[in-house]
Amino acid sequence: MALSDMTARLAKPTTKPYKLYDEHGLYLFVTPAGGKFWRLKYRWHGVEKALS
Secondary structure (H helix, E strand, O other), X not given: OOOOHHHHHOOOOOOOOEEEEOOXXXXXXXXXXXXXXXXXEEEEOOEEEEEO
């Protein structure tokens, strides 16, 4: 499932932060304050990491 531009723009803040996933580890992190951050989740030597 691909995360569309319109879905990312219409993402509203809630009381808890949440993630809208795209493909291959890319996701949009939405904070309660309304901030939106693109992040990429990956593994390095078996440890999960995130790149902003």
